[in-house]
Amino acid sequence: xxxxxxxxxxxxxxxxxxxxxxxxxxxxxxxxxxxxxxxxxxxxxxxxxxxxxxxxxxxxxxxxxxxxxxxxxxxxxxxxxxxxxxxxxxxxxxxxxxxxxxxxxxxxxxxxxxxxxxxxxxxxxxxxxxxxxxxxxxxxxxxxxxxxxxxxxxxxxxxxxxxxxxxxxxxxxxxxxxxxxxxxxxxxxxxxxxxxxxxxxxxxxxxxxxxxxxxxxxxxxxxxxxxxxxxxxxxxxxxxxxxxxxxxxxxxxxxxxxxxxxxxxxxxxxxxxxxxxxxxxxxxxxxxxxxxxxxxxxxxxxxxxxxxxxxxxxxxxxxxxxxxxxxxxxxxxxxxxxxxxxxxxxxxxxxxxxxxxxxxxxxxxxxxxxxxxxx
Amino acid sequence: xxxxxxxxxxxxxxxxxxxxxxxxxxxxxxxxxxxxxxxxxxxxxxxxxxxxxxxxxxxxxxxxxxxxxxxxxxxxxxxxxxxxxxxxxxxxxxxxxxxxxxxxxxxxxxxxxxxxxxxxxxxxxxxxxxxxxxxxxxxxxxxxxxxxxxxxxxxxxxxxxxxxxxxxxxxxxxxxxxxxxxxxxxxxxxxxxxxxxxxxxxxxxxxxxxxxxxxxxxxxxxxxxxxxxxxxxxxxxxxxxxxxxxxxxxxxxxxxxxxxxxxxxxxxxxxxxxxxxxxxxxxxxxxxxxxxxxxxxxxxxxxxxxxxxxxxxxxxxxxxxxxxxxxxxxxxxxxxxxxxxxxxxxxxxxxxxxxxxxxxxxxxxxxxxxxxxxx
Numbered sequence: 001x002x003x004x005x006x007x008x009x010x011x012x013x014x015x016x017x018x019x020x021x022x023x024x025x026x027x028x029x030x031x032x033x034x035x036x037x038x039x040x041x042x043x044x045x046x047x048x049x050x051x052x053x054x055x056x057x058x059x060x061x062x063x064x065x066x067x068x069x070x071x072x073x074x075x076x077x078x079x080x081x082x083x084x085x086x087x088x089x090x091x092x093x094x095x096x097x098x099x100x101x102x103x104x105x106x107x108x109x110x111x112x113x114x115x116x117x118x119x120x121x122x123x124x125x126x127x128x129x130x131x132x133x134x135x136x137x138x139x140x141x142x143x144x145x146x147x148x149x150x151x152x153x154x155x156x157x158x159x160x161x162x163x164x165x166x167x168x169x170x171x172x173x174x175x176x177x178x179x180x181x182x183x184x185x186x187x188x189x190x191x192x193x194x195x196x197x198x199x200x201x202x203x204x205x206x207x208x209x210x211x212x213x214x215x216x217x218x219x220x221x222x223x224x225x226x227x228x229x230x231x232x233x234x235x236x237x238x239x240x241x242x243x244x245x246x247x248x249x250x251x252x253x254x255x256x257x258x259x260x261x262x263x264x265x266x267x268x269x270x271x272x273x274x275x276x277x278x279x280x281x282x283x284x285x286x287x288x289x290x291x292x293x294x295x296x297x298x299x300x301x302x303x304x305x306x307x308x309x310x311x312x313x314x315x316x317x318x319x320x321x322x323x324x325x326x327x328x329x330x331x332x333x334x335x336x337x338x339x340x341x342x343x344x345x346x347x348x349x350x351x352x353x354x355x356x357x358x359x360x361x362x363x364x365x366x367x368x369x370x371x372x373x374x375x
Numbered sequence: 376x377x378x379x380x381x382x383x384x385x386x387x388x389x390x391x392x393x394x395x396x397x398x399x400x401x402x403x404x405x406x407x408x409x410x411x412x413x414x415x416x417x418x419x420x421x422x423x424x425x426x427x428x429x430x431x432x433x434x435x436x437x438x439x440x441x442x443x444x445x446x447x448x449x450x451x452x453x454x455x456x457x458x459x460x461x462x463x464x465x466x467x468x469x470x471x472x473x474x475x476x477x478x479x480x481x482x483x484x485x486x487x488x489x490x491x492x493x494x495x496x497x498x499x500x501x502x503x504x505x506x507x508x509x510x511x512x513x514x515x516x517x518x519x520x521x522x523x524x525x526x527x528x529x530x531x532x533x534x535x536x537x538x539x540x541x542x543x544x545x546x547x548x549x550x551x552x553x554x555x556x557x558x559x560x561x562x563x564x565x566x567x568x569x570x571x572x573x574x575x576x577x578x579x580x581x582x583x584x585x586x587x588x589x590x591x592x593x594x595x596x597x598x599x600x601x602x603x604x605x606x607x608x609x610x611x612x613x614x615x616x617x618x619x620x621x622x623x624x625x626x627x628x629x630x631x632x633x634x635x636x637x638x639x640x641x642x643x644x645x646x647x648x649x650x651x652x653x654x655x656x657x658x659x660x661x662x663x664x665x666x667x668x669x670x671x672x673x674x675x676x677x678x679x680x681x682x683x684x685x686x687x688x689x690x691x692x693x694x695x696x697x698x699x700x701x702x703x704x705x706x707x708x709x710x711x712x713x714x715x716x717x718x719x720x721x722x723x724x725x726x727x728x729x730x731x732x733x734x735x736x737x738x739x740x741x742x743x744x745x746x747x748x749x750x
Contacts, residue, residue, distance in 0.1 A: 265640030
């Protein structure tokens with residue numbers, strides 16, 4: 001990509017509030033350079049796009065923005081790049097005809113980090129949740145993230161305090177792939193306490209944003225960011241969420257995009273699990289282990305093993321065998337007739353089961369009577 | 376019921392291991408007196424019933440059993456009594472043709488307590504779970520039980536240590552109706568540590584069992600008992616259950632009988648919640664509050680109110696209003712054009728939303744600029 005085209009993309013990234021589906025249509029039809037030129041010259045047929053770009057069309061920060069990106073060692077990624085995760089955006093709408101929010105593909109992504117976006121999107125799960133996480137929630141997020149990267153699944157999250165941070169940290173600690181999708185420019189230290197963490201994510205994983213350098217996050221941008229978190233992952237796992245949490249928004253995007261929605265349960269006494277329980281009472285899948293998430297994002301046929309169940313000596317006994325077994329006293333012995341009365345079975349029906357129990361080593365014979373082998 | 380008939384029922388209760396569907400068929404066709412007489416005389420066409428009653432047909436403990444019952448102030452309840460909860464047993468099979476376990480209605484119930492069985496079965500929920508309950512599980516069981524009886528729903532359980540005991544205790548403490556279904560005779564103090572509790576349940580609620588006085592519990596009887604717990608309740612709630620727990624058996628009966636199956640979530644780190652999470656990953660409904668259970672056992676149209684969500688000042692703002700609101704700085708003020716650039720909107724489109732925000736008291740005008748009303 002030549003510098004002129006890069007600058008055009010960078011200009012387009014800022015000139016309308018992303019995502020703008022009308023801008024995407026224009027770029028698709030005439031290319032980035034021509035689109036940028038027409039916007040600058042106000043030579044647009046689309047009146048709505050004319051208005052959406054009116055306030056910023058004279059801004060000229062593209063070169064400076066790219067310099068910030070270059071200095072950080074980052075890159076612009078667009079639909080023209082090999083690593084564009086196009087499949088992740090299949091099913092995204094182009095122009096919003098309906099009233100309800102519709103997901104629009106991003107136009108330009110500002111990206112830091114050694115991973116390729118398309119590789120990640122093929123096998124990733126999002127771990128999201130409240131900033132006000134409990135120790136339990138942070139443990140659960142870290143445990144899931146570590147389990148996922150161990151199974152070669154990348155962990156996507158939002159870089160926030162609480163659940164997001166615990167997920168990124170655990171993925172990094174296991175030397176796994178992790179992606180932070182931001183609601184601000186790559187150079188904006190938000191949240192302030194995570195600048196070192198995000199730096200590490202950018203060095204080993206990926207930091208991704210639709211927003212040009214210097215742009216600070218807003219509520220609206222958080223909501224738009226959430227759709228990218230959901231889109232880049234095969235499944236979204238909400239680990240902890242209050243009655244009102246941004247994580248529910250990410251889950252809603254995941255559902256709208258046809259991705260799996262999961263939630264981790266917690267104590268019914270914990271306000272930080274209320275949102276998760278509401279999701280599970282809806283259509284979210286309850287998950288407790290990374291294997292159960294891998295099942296949803298993994299290759300076909302990759303099933304979580306069943307929970308191990310303890311076994312007891314009477315497993316596999318027939319109904320009659322169990323009845324006879326339980327008709328023997330804890331200590332002491334009984335005749336066949338006594339066993340029959342206790343079991344409520346005909347004496348003739350008792351001998352067969354007794355013999356089978358003897359074969360299994362559960363009962364023993366003594367002086368013509370029977371007793372438990374291990375009282 | 377005359378004493379001779381009562382003795383016949385008591386005899387029938389013991390002569391074959393309950394539930395015995397072939398015995399039920401006989402009693403239904405010739406009555407209890409004649410059925411008892413035929414069994415004593417070995418005058419039976421049904422060869423299987425002949426064998427099932429062979430060991431015990433000469434026993435003659437009926438009078439003594441009834442004396443124990445009378446002394447405890449109890450009664451026999453059969454299908455001939457007004458209080459027989461017949462509707463609870465609709466859908467129970469009579470003779471097991473299929474291989475898999477099938478629920479059979481009880482023949483005789485030994486009952487203590489002032490409540491009428493049919494009244495209870497109309498509006499009851501079962502609260503069951505592991506004996507090895509955690510403090511969390513006991514709290515959850517007690518909280519649900521108290522909430523249910525407050526809403527006029529009876530609490531059915533099995534009288535065991537752990538979850539069962541917490542449920543009974545909380546129901547009694549709230550002066551609500553509670554029913555303990557035992558796997559042993561009404562006079563058998565099992566579990567030993569619950570004899571005072573069961574005495575209280577028998578005085579204020581109901582103690583119910585298929586087993587004649589003196590009969591001690593066995594594994595098989597626990598499993599048979601579980602079907603009655605499930606049958607007497609409109610919904611079965613598993614509060615805590617390990618990977619292997621009797622509560623899962625009660626849940627399976629409830630499912631087989633077409634009753635609602637619910638489970639309470641817990642920490643994924645708790646072995647005592649593993650069984651609940653497995654149930655919810657299956658088809659059980661996650662419940663966190665009594666209202667959500669009442670919804671399932673209650674009268675039609677009795678819905679749980681939604682969880683309350685905290686609200687914020689920006690609730691109900693349109694997309695444009697939110698964008699403009701967030702384009703204002705935390706502190707300080709901006710001109711209309713500055714707001715337009717920050718919002719990425721045409722200056723002409725900014726004034727409308729600003730005015731609406733002004734009306735809502737969220738922004739204020741000052742020296743031809745705009746600022747947040749409450750920075």
